[in-house]
Amino acid sequence: MDKPTASCSSFPPTVENPEVESDFLRSVHALLRELDGHHPAFQSERGMLRWTLHKKIDRNPSNGVLLVKILVKELERAERCGYRQYIIPLLHTLMYTLVKAPGIPDDLYERVYDFCKKLLTLPKPYCTIGLHYARQLKLERTIPGILYQRMVSAEQSLKNDSFPYQEKVFMFADPYLLSDAVCRAVVTEIKAARTSQCIRSCMIYVVEHVLREGLKDHCDFRTLQAILQEKPLDMIEHCFQQVVAAIEHAGRDMSAECNQYVEELEKIYSALLSTSSSKKDEEEATAERSPGIPLPNPNISFHLWTDEDQLWKELVLFIRPQSQSGEEDSLSQELDSFEIQDFDCCEQARFSVLSTDSGIERDLPMPGDEVPEAEPRLQRKGGIKKRASTLDCLSLLQTGSNGQGTKPAGKLHRKCGGSIMEPIAQMKRLHTARVLVLGDDRVLARLVQAYYSLRKRESRRAYLTPRLKVQFYYVPVMEEQPSSCPMEEYALPDMTQPCELSAYLGRVDPWYESNINTLCHMIPKLATMPSSPSKNSVSDLFIIDVIAYYVRLGLQPIFFQVYAVKLFFKNAVLEPAEDIFLIQLHVTLEEFDPTRDNLLMKKKTGVEVPGADVTLMYKKVLLSNREKEETVSLRSTGLVMKAIPSDETEDLVCLNVNIAEVLKTSNLSGRSYSLVTNKIRTRNINMQSTEQRSFAVCLDKDSRRVYRNVIGIEVSPCLEPSYCLQKTRDRRTSLPGDEDVGLAKYLPKSLLLPINTFAGIIQ
Known part of the structure; x- marks a missing residue:
């Protein structure tokens, strides 16, 4: 992968403030300490540190270059000292700053780009994220302003012919x-x-950012802001379309020189200046403008x-x-016709249209015959749509x-x-x-x-x-x-x-x-x-x-x-139910009463044994990636199947099943009972009550999804519907016995x- 090309010109050097630099450095180190998790003093601020750091750049964009320098130094130090846990958080923080802050020097872009290339030698996810950001950096330095333009245009669904992509966040709450x-x-x-986030403001933001990044010090930014604010919506939209077209044209022809792209932006900028109002109005407007461009x-x-x-x-x-x-x-x-279809059938019904035209010339109506007016001769009949x-x-x-x-x-x-x-x-x-x-x-x-x-x-x-x-x-x-x-x-x-x-x-x-x-x-x-x-x-x-x-x-x-479960009910008339779950399946004996059947040591003879006799058939999952079929009969009061591992050191795609087994013991003082928890790992398991005592089954901890009077369940990985x-x-x-x-x-x-x-x- 080649290095990103240098930009055509650069911003004036940023005046560094030692106090601001010290403040940024403290904030970045606080982020790193937060990642270590060994500093209780920062627990009350967790989640606020990163947000506060980026808000400082929003309030004073000129400090963005200083923050980028600090983040680059910390990234290089983390890579040099082997602190991998800091790399991805620092890289995300850095890239988000690059999109928001203006006027980042080319040498900083090259240092970040070189760092991202080093990540390609590391395992996932470092190489994946490094490659993604390296591509973005190369694109941004070849076409300054493209990352901001594409992000805002897609997120705000700004209509244009050159970049028609749209994004939307759907937030769902129960x-x-x-x-x-x-x-x-x-x-x-x-x-x-x-x-x-109004359309007009977002278009202005894109035009301002692209012209500022592309023209660098050749753009009078405050004057540009004043000119755009006084333009009507149609002229703003026309200017926005021109800017996006210039960016996407340069994006399609990556071999083109940067000068061609800059020339297009200069034409747009000159056209804006030529249509501006009097100089006095511009000076009054620029006095109230902020040098920053928000990211909606x-x-x-x-x-x-x-x-x-x-x-x-x-x-x-x-x-x-x-x-x-x-x-x-x-x-x-x-989609209109699709919404009213019956989705329960796998095969779409085929309909035929009976034609009254035999295709023979003598069967056509004579000139004196009446032709119904309700059906025009050239009207197209509804037929069968061509399948993909x-x-x-x-x-x-x-x-x-x-x-x-x-x-x-x-x-x-x-x-x-x-x-x-x-x-x-x-x-x-x-x-x-x-x-x-x-x-x-x-x-x-x-x-x-x-x-x-x-x-x-x-x-x-x-x-x-x-x-x-x-x-x-x-x-x-x-x-x-x-x-x-x-x-x-x-x-x-x-x-x-x-x-x-x-x-x-x-x-x-x-x-x-x-x-x-x-x-x-x-x-x-x-x-x-x-x-x-x-x-x-x-x-x-x-x-x-x-x-x-x-x-x-x-x-x-x-x-x-995702796991599928099939439930069999005590009432044989009821059809088995099928459902899915993601996190947990909980089975509990319905007739079990803890106040009556105390699970502590029982000294009475002839007391009813709690629980029910069940048979479990499952394939035991081993670390060697082998499966061993097992059949176990025991007495149990219930079980819990967990699909989410509690320890990332054994992050296996399987069900961790905890079974409450009733153990009966006898001694000189009588009979007693105790409960122990057996643990197994499996991907397929069947549970059947051998004495027809029913269970209650709860899926994903939701009291709205409880099945009662269940005597058997079958759990297995849920199959992809397309498969x-x-x-x-x-x-x-296919022949019988053939699979896939x-x-x-x-x-x-x-x-x-x-x-x-x-x-x-x-x-």
Whole structure:
């Protein structure tokens, strides 16, 4: 990879202030101490340090160069001394500063670029993040201002022909889990952030930033600000279109010299100066202008999750309004017809249209015959739409599933930050939906159900997948200890942790722990604080600023296995139920009464033994990546299956099952009973009650998802719907016993839910 080309000119040297430099250095060192986690004095400020540091640059952009110098020095020192845990947080902080701060010298860009190239020799995620940022740095130095322009244009959906990409953040909250005060606090910040996000302001920001970065000291920035503020919307839009066209033209022709790009910007700048008002008006306007250019927060929409299909509907509406071309109009019509289809059938029904025209000339009506007026002769009848080719469907399903391409290669360790497989047929998806959920583990269970439903629909008829990229983000929010399932947990370890998945993400990604997990209790705390005049100020927003930082830089997904469960009921008339879970499955004996059947030492003879006799059939998972089939019969009061590991040192994609087993002992004083917890690791397990005593099954800690009168369960990894559908089609032509024949062997087998973090899993 070549070094980024030098820019055409440079800003005047920044005057360094020793006090400011010392303040920045203290802030950066506080961030590093926070990552170590050995300084309790900083616990009250966790999550605020990074936000405060970037706010200092927002208030005084001229200090951005000084902060970049400090961050570069700390990065080089961390690499030299082997402090790898500091590299990714410092690099994220540095790159976010580069996008926001103006006038960064070329020598600093080259030092950061060289550092990113060194990361290519390290394992994931360092090499992945280093390559991503190296490409961005090369692009920015070749075409100054392109990173800011693309970010703002996409996030604000600014209409232009040269860069049609659009992004949107969909924030979902379950009203059952969050109080009205928390929802109101988040909505208030979203509305406050929108005050600086009008279309006119965002276009002006892009024009100002690009001209300032491209023309350097040849641009009178304060005069430019004054000129743009007095222009009407149509002229602002025309200037914005010219700037974006110049950037994207240079982006398509990377071999072109920087002078050509600068010449285009100079023409735009000269045209603006020629249409300006009197000099006196300019001087009055520039006296009140700020030298900084804000970075608007992304477009965020807040949704209370009240409808099971709400996620799919919102994604449809996201790509639907932009119907300006014939192709997009046809998309809207297809979606209209698609919404009323029955999604429960895998095969689409085929309808034929009976033609009354035999095609023989003598059968045509004579000139004197009457022709019905209701049906014009050239009206097109509704026919069968052409299906996409098999290879096109395969590429869509591969790209839209989980970004991992084919099935896992048998490794048990959890995957993270995998590179997205290039589809067979190149697709241009112009929309990106960033779905962010607020709440505890129960909201993730709702998310995985919506994701599974979405994948089922797309596997049958891919409408959103060719046009839309979906990424998932999670911000834990917990107001109080959630009410667990209406069943107690006897002789089992504490299984009531409300935010297990976020705790796991914090262990494997320290930067997620510092910036996102701190919001778990901070958001409810901010929601209960009394309102103040500055609380709704754009400069004082905290929740939305942190979320914006997360969705912009959290680009490394961690994939979590989704599990399917089949439940058999005591009433044989009832059909078995099928469901999925992501985090936990809890089984408890329904007839067990702890007040009556005390589990302490029993001295009475003939007392009823607590629990029920069950048979467990499972495949034991070993560290050697082998599976051993086991069958165990025991007496138990229940079990808990955990899909999220409690220790990252054994991060295996499997279920950790804790079984409460009843042990009967006899001695001279009589008979006694005790409970012990057996632990097994498996990916497939069947449990059957041999004496027909029923159990209650609770999925993902949600009291709304409890199944009663259950006597048997079957748990296995949930299969990807596209794989199931393709395997069903291939089975018609395959021989008995063949597995994964035809196109099914190229599709991912398991359904994985990707949750984005800053670094993925740091080894």
